[in-house]
Amino acid sequence: MHTLLRSALALSVAGVVWSGGAHAQANQSSGKSNQGKGEIETVYIYGEIEQTKTATKLNLTVLETPQVVSVVSRDQIDDFALREVNSLLAYVPGVTVEQVETGRTYYTARGFDIVNFQSDGMGVPFSYGLTQGHDDTAIYEQVEVVKGATGLITGLANPSATINYLRKRPTAETKASLAASLGSWDQYRLDGDISGAIIEDKLNGRLVVARQDGDSYLDRYGKELTVFYGIVSGEITASTRYTLGHSSNDSHSDANSSGALPLFYSDGSLTDYDVSTNTAPDWAYQDVEQKRTFVELEQDLGANWTAKAVFTRNDLDSEWTSLYLSGRPDPVTEAGLLAHASLYQAADEEEVADLFISGSFSLFGQEHELVAGINLADITLTGRSIYTDEWNYNPVGAAWAEGKTALPEFDVYDAATQSTLIDQEQNSYYISTRLNLTDALSVLLGTRTVDIEQDGYSYGAPQLASDDETVPYAGITYEVLEGTMLYASYSEVFNPQTWVDKDLAPLGAVRGESKEFGVKQEIFDGSAVLTLAYFESAQENFGEWVTRDTASGLNIYRGVGFESDGVEVELAGEVLTGLNISAGYTHVGVENDNGDKTRRFIPTNQFKLATAYNLASVEGLRVGAGINWQNEIYYGDTEVQGSYALVDLFARYALTTNLTLALNLNNVGDEKYLLSPQWGQANYGAPRNVTGSISWRY
Template sequence: MNKILLLTAGMLLKCLICFAQQPATIKGSVTISNGKSAPHISITIKGIGVTSDEKGQFIIKQIKAGSYIIKASAVGIKHTEKNITLSAGETKIVNFILAENDEALQEVNIAAIKNKYKISLPSASLRLNEPLLEAPQNIQIVSEQVIKDQQITSMSDGLIRNVSGAIRTQHWADMYANIKMRGSQIQAFRNGFNVVNSFWGPLTEDMSFVDHVEFVKGPAGFMLGSGDPSGLYNVVTKKPTGIDKGEVSFTAGSYDMYRTTVDFDRKLTEDGKLLFRLNASGQNKKSHRDFEYNDRYSFAPVLSYQTGNTKITAEYVVQQAKMSQVGSSYIFGVKGYGTFPVDFSQSDPLIPPTTINDQSVTVNVQHRFDEHWKLTAQGAYYNYKMSGNSAWPSKVNADGTLIRSIGIWDAASSMKLAQVFLNGNFNTGGIQHRILAGFDAGNKKYEADWNASVQLDTDQNPFNSEHPVYGTNPAAYTAFNTRRLTPLKERAIDAQGLIGSKYHSFYLQEELGFFSNKLRLTLAGRYTDLSEYNWGTPPETPNKASQFSPRFGLSYSIDHKTSVYAVYDKAFIPQSGILRDNAQVKPLTGVNTEIGIKKDWFDNRFNTTLSLYRIVKQNELTSDPTDPRRVYSVVLGEKRVQGIEFDLRGEITRGLQLIANYAYTDGKVTKANPDVESIKVGDVVPGFAKHTANSWLSYTLQDGLLKGAGVSTGFSWQIGRVPGTWSRTDNKPLPNYFRLDGGLFWGLDKIKITGNVFNILNKYLYDGEVYNFGTVTTYAWQTEPLRNYRLSIAYRF
């Protein structure tokens, strides 16, 4: 009996001890001062951390009884702490109300949302301080998840399929993106800075350090300095998120493609004030064409520190490229497009590689005075060096034989850029005010030597594409070694390869919100002053110009999910080019008018945008149609481009993501420069398709044994394509273009496997141009690969 009593007492004591050790649970929600849910807020307690979900809710389990400090925090906002005491087995409710505004929450969302096709808020570098739905502008954002799902590796690697009306020719391969939209090449930006320092643009960004890409259509110049009225794209790089995480991935693909990327994101201090992020990549890749290769490496560390209301972010990016010579993708023939095999090359296997070293340093300082006012100042230094060669025929004969030439192309670029801008909001009576005021300045210098070339073939022994023979002139491979002993700047002066510009601008914008901000009127003005020299103009006597550019916008919310807008904007940007008469190159001017409607559907899961626009531009430079070597430019009299664009992106239903777009583009010359005989009124703007349509559909299984597995497919379709050059000797259009892609994927917990097949139909795809070599009309085209694949495996930690 005593044994039974002792056993019973022991069991009761054990139960009491177990109950005393039963863990507690914390549940709660996070909102901002206006009651709006705050997703992606980090909640931490004793080293345990979770993130609030889309509704601002969170739960932390398995916490021992005791007294703790629980904290809510995120990059760019004030952290909030609470002292709590937990009893064994208790479920405690803890709610946080953050003293922040919508703008602060917007920055948190952009930093944290990584798994969606639809992003509703622009980055802070666009300076808009409002949701995309309310902005009087057509802005489309390609998210990081889209980039991963489509296995995009650089800005030139198919990313434009996700934006209506965007076109890119293959001329620069994976060296420069040179994206066209609404009748012109759009400007390239990174984190709000215009990083174009010559016509050819910056080295394409490797996607390893890119968070997302914002395509701003139409009158983009006001927000981000000088910009083309056709639009711009803004590459937003990855920053520290305040969440300890990381990812390593490996990709293998056709044509000996091997690629590794690393993303390491960490808090360096327990309080989350000092943050660090590192992204790096290495890639070896050959081509479907003979003798081509492109090896790339990138390294991008970022350090962020927050003290009180001030956040400082310092970023360094270095990209190195080793590739075959520029222009090696071209095929030239006299019998029409596509008359040689898709893998054929008119290049040469022994030509030395082109090497590029691209570096940038950016420092960004943000200071929040209170929940309504924030000041941002940032400066950047970009440095670019290139040593290489450019392949181009010096002669094409009537029988299709040609003389291949290799030209030197050494270049150096430097850019010093600075911006300061103030965002604020306040009310006067029933009127809401959103203020943007700022200053931009830049000093850009570019020097290049392309003034020497050597022929690989001779008139007596030309290159015969029907029976190619390579390596016929071994001396060509070292022909430029002696020339390179002379400093680049001296060679650039001799080659008339100096380009430079200095500019500064002041701007002020106010958006007035009426009727509880349902109606929004934008009034803005920008004054820009610039001086520039190019292509033989002495730097000591630059061309100077200045202009005031107004902007008017109107946006009305029909309901909380639907808005209509109208905008009028003027553009004023410098241009670079060589005119045959050495005349002064004037800045480009243009006017854009646009109307549109935007709508969020089904609990904001996906969005549609429909816009109609008309752009008129004066003084625009374009390649001289009579110059097959693309050295000289000509000035158009006036160009008019108008069209319709439709974009859809987001989650249609649970697990089903869709991107779909369509564009109708009508661009013509409305006034011709009498000095340019080869371009007439009514000529169609080259390098575009009258109709473009794209889609990407992805479905993920949500339940069952195959949960996390899925399928994706998409197409790109171009109808009514126009060759990429002005030509009056042959107006033969390019054939319509259709490419079908698709793949399978599986992801669960920390592992994601993605496989895609591109050009599933195995079609001979290309874009092309027409050149005149003397009296010989020559077709030039660049092929895309036949059916090819990529397979990636990513591990998150």
Template sequence: MTKSTSARSLPLTCLCAISTAFSFADVALAQQSLPTINVGGARRASTASGPRAVRPVQAAPSVVAAPQSGSGSGSGTGSFIPAGMQVGRGPTDVHGYFAGGTSTATKTNTPILDIPQSITILTKQQLEDRNSLTLNQALAYVPGVTVAQGEGQRDQITIRGQPTTADFYTDGVRDDAEYYRDLYNIQAVEVLKGPSALIFGRGGGGGVVNRVTKKADGVMRRDMQISTGSFGRKRITFDVGQEINDQLAFRVNGLFEQSYSYRDFFNMRRWGINPTFTWKPLDKTLVTLSYEHYFDHRFLDRGIPSANFNLGPEAVRAQTLGLGYLFPGYPSPAGRSTFFGNPAVNYAKTDVDRAVLMIDHTTDFGVNIKNQTVFANYAKFYQNTFANSGVIFNAACAGTLPPCVQLSGYNNETPRQNIFNQTDLTYTLVMAPEIKHVLLGGMEFGNQKSDTNRNNARWLDPFSGSANFNTFFGAPTVYSPVVFNNSNAPNGFRRHTDLDLAAGYVQDQISITKYVDILAGVRFDNFNLKYVNNFAGINPTIDNYRGQTIYSNTSRWSPRVGLVVKPLEHVSLYGAYSRSFLPAAGDQFNTLTVSSANLQPQGFENAEAGFKAEITPTLLFTGALYNLNRTNQPIAINAFYNVLTNTRTVGGELGLVGYLTKEWEISLGYGNQHAYVTSSDRNVALAGTGSGVFFTEKGKNVPSVPQNTFSFWNKYDVSSLLGLAPGVLGLGSGVIYNSKFFAALDNAVIIPGYARWDGAVYVKLTDNISGQVNVENILGAFYYASAHNNNNIMPGAPRSAYVTINAKF
């Protein structure tokens, strides 16, 4: 470690230590007494400060799990967890698919009706009913969210027109490394839409995705799931936990999976183990310790290219060759399973180690203190060959017959180490019979160290071989020799980043009578980045030369304000405004250059209005309209040149989730959005067109943003119709629809829209054994599920069936 790095890390270490020590020290302070501040009587319970006055809840059939808290804590329903407390943060008041509140969106336990923000919560029951095993599968049913291809080696999504690889969180703490996330130890998935920098910090321009892990709550459980089905899936998970004594509980979740795919050569093996412990040294104190090791090794597949030749000579040549079936501007007619590249060298491997210590204490005078420290180490390596062009018909097919496709490749090692410490203090202040404040103050400190070591491929000859390889379109799977030793060519990297961050935030949730709630807060972030690039740039005055060190410091205020009006007891109308930012180094803070280091951070500004209505105690109807502007966004044109663009997303969403009847559960969502470039700093003449024709990104549609998205999943307990006991037999069915979208910002390739029909059957065999059969794409539709760019397009899976057995011991 260099002297400068040590100097910067020392204050961070001290602050984290002080913050953690403060949480322990407060146990002693709790013995002191302060005057209770309560001017006037308390208002009704349906406020941001705690649980609402609850209407009678419909009886849930036994095919649906009993009500749970979002973290599996029981929220005081058992003897181990004190009444009113929750282990960690997450959804609350959960019944089947319905969640009445969450403690994630505001860091306080708040009913959904009182949060001025669009939120989608996927409960454990919904995830299990749909057989959603991965984060990508879970998000496929969320309107306004598009699952991108992620180059075949990471989760990548687009929320409200904002692409991201980093806006993923676990229990409210950043989990921003690039890898595929499994849900074996997850209690719920929360999608919070719109900028949420006040709570989550930088990024999150379109929203964030938060996974809520299962916690040790003292509940006795011995659960196991075994799954098998199409393409050789073999998967087993277990969930074991109990109360050890009246002060200590444990829980362990585990996973092993070996699976294959409809795509040629694909195979995947992953396993994970996540023990967690909860200690209750005092009645109002919980200490949670968790550790997870997760391993994922898979074949890396980036899909198929497009038939993206220009109109003119190329089209004429295609017709001459009798290849008119290759329509320009769409995915090429490659088979659903066809692999492009050399399968002998493609793979991705990820090891994740994550340890968490959380302390939750409430003093005798009502201040709640939460302190969470997270250490995460990500070891990631991937290597791939892939189609790097559309179908080619001209002389560029040197070495093979037309039509051909150009193949490229590289490997990349991207280790990362994250350390975060968060401290939150909350206090409820009753100022008058009808005025209440829920006050939040907090701070966050972190350090992130990352490396990017990338080598480009050489084909045929390890010393003088070409960076690209042409192959006949009809035979795109090749076994030609390829080595990865070319680190100095364009796109070869040797990068190291060391990031220190510090933040402070305050928030006030004000209840003014039972009709009006106000949320207001602001956060200040300081982002200090040291960036070393050992890549030998072409121009040292513009690009980074070998060994050059760049320092970047960014400080920003991120405000948030919202107004909630409740004309009826279970209906709310809201308006909200929020801002967020992203430093010039980008999502993964690894794209800094001499020129971009001086750029202003990207900005996100969101205005939103909506409504929420609890039609019944377990049926929620929501809607929102929003306008989201993004400024100063760099778009890569080639290895050395970016353009700056501003974009706007305007849209609306509708959602319905919960019980329609005691036998019928539903989750329905619709999103309409238009994301486009409002300005660009590029306005150049196209070659060969004369000075009167110019090219600019202005007016282009943002890629991977369908204008219309629709999802519908429902489950019906048909037992009573057949004279069976409740919960013995259930049927599920769902539809996903995405309209067409563009694969890249040049809008040259269209990904056609599609609809997919899924279904399920649920059977309760005994009191302790149940089973389900899930069928995806029942009609066997051929469609394209996602794209990374014009020539990395992933065909969707054909009809697939999976059988799952659930056992309790």
């Protein structure tokens, strides 16, 4: 069996080696035994108390990091069938998933958009904070979310959060898994994962594939997805290691909505449609192809120091036709909406190189850590919109929800005013250190200098920008008792924006500061961590959406000042034998320059809980529940969604050592709720649904 699996693995990853895919990291196992009942007990983990480099690039545990760190482990991903990043991040305390339409999503934390996304600790901020295609979780081992500004490792930061996706790594031990699932609305999915040694003690590899297809609770909407991920790693010498990898995520959706359902009727009253209502016609579609290629070379420099070079290329190609409906319909006839049809094509390219050294040194009887490096990024954003005279802001009839609006001929295209071409270079230089003043007291200091040069245009607006900033970071931790850590951190905020103002001129960069104070406590013999934190931040020239320019199609923004503050309480880990919990409560408030509450589409209070328990009375049975609660949200000063709670349940039963059955029931109470009202429109979230699966592991 080992020989057969190894041969299959070698053939599978051979294409990855030839294609020059890339990334490296020390081989890690998941910490779970593949042995069956009566042999080695399987250990499940929610959260993570091992080392994380997301916040500082230093070797710190969650306890030692002077910021709130939330971790979604592979066990939690599998238990709750969190197959899409949207569903995963919905379980992260303090994070909101602002799905403004079926194919585009923003994420927020602490009142602001999350724009910093990393893979294995490396990446550059998204230009718009907007994601498309909804990344799949099949290739990830766990996801770390560090709250607050992380200016030390990114240089560009909102005081929201940084999301770090940790990809699966090859293992020396041969492992394999297959899974098949079937769910509501004829959704099916197949997953495969194989890992092990290709050449004994020299070359390890891993291959992950997934295929998903099905309809949706939304009328006419359906999506198909294909995921591929291949990675190999090995040693050149005893002190030199490398990793090569490549991943692709291709998705196609039918009847994808552009915008969402109107929130208000023409008389000012709130709309109340069926959950399945969709503004998109049959001919609307969206294709998104995302490719990531990465390489890493790591060299030991003596016993305590390491040099690392990482190169990543990311390509995102997208195309969709859409019918955007705006306005407020008549409450009786449903007529009165305006239609805006378009064909949109875009291609984003990122090339990022990161070179740094890290290690430890002795001084004054203590061991200290140091990281210094350079990050070079070249980003190109291109896109164009093609319109039609016939359906460019013309009224549609009362039957728009039936999706029968005719497909127009797209023929109006003006390269000068309906396209985007932006070239941006981001070069940064950074240094950080952890100075252990005593065994209990540590100080973290760092600075990062960012130099940005940008040229190009977007829908008739010039995108010329040249800016540089030095962003400092400081943190302190004090272990007052064993397992009890007091901490504080400070970081400045610097984030260039591609938004334009009413004159179609670049808005400029956001500047500000972020502070956090808290205490972390190890509990239950160190198997779980409890965090209590207070945070506050201030920003100037933050881009606030004002309107959509009908002539160019551009979103118009204005620069405003914001202040936010709040508290977070989180608990993650194994709190009793066999009982795992990931839970958190968040309160956040955002005010503008006048002291008025703003960004009220974000709930001010959230509570999230994910728990799982291995029943001792029924060998092989694991059950759990999840709760996502939030208070009311607003569009402007009008409450559009009251408080609600979503409840999910799951059960997993090991039929044999290798074979497991699982059942997931989502939104058990069949709660009717709106997704993000950020744009003044909103679709409804999914009603009650069920997924059954069978999985085999070797």
